[in-house]
Amino acid sequence: MAYKSANDDLVAFFDDLVRSETRLYNAVDDALRAEHGIAASQFEMLRYLAAKPGARVIDIAENFVAGVGAISKGVDRLVERGLARRHPNPSDGRSSLVSLTDEGEHLVGEAEAVFRAQLDALIPIPQAKRAAAAAVLAELRASLEAARAGIPVG
Secondary structure (H helix, E strand, C coil): CCCCCCCHHHHHHHHHHHHHHHHHHHHHHHHHHHHHCCCHHHHHHHHHHHHCCCEEHHHHHHHHCCCHHHHHHHHHHHHHCCCEEEEECCCCCCCEEEEECHHHHHHHHHHHHHHHHHHHHHCCCCHHHHHHHHHHHHHHHHHHHHCCCCCCCC
């Protein structure tokens, strides 16, 4: 017999949230790889840099709640592909700023259409229900951020 908790609804919420996120992310990743040769994580970083040119690696890491080392390696891969560039930070010689190249800007623009098409196809939930779910998720995210929960080391 499976263990039954007094908070089975909370466990079910966790399971549904995590499994939905995993399936959605994997499907978006598959489409972006097939159409543009980039992973969803690379697309997310390109989108971030398009919105915030000249970001520091630590800024990117904080946004994605990821380790600085992992983000730095991800930036290196984008630089190697000619999609981004590092340039010296004029206010702090120990860090660099990251911006998209023209090729990176072009790619993120094209990949955005694939990304949005996948979201439209994979999230068949009416806008009103999405708005309600978005409010709940925003509240959860704010609570986790305020508690500084799940921050990676390194």
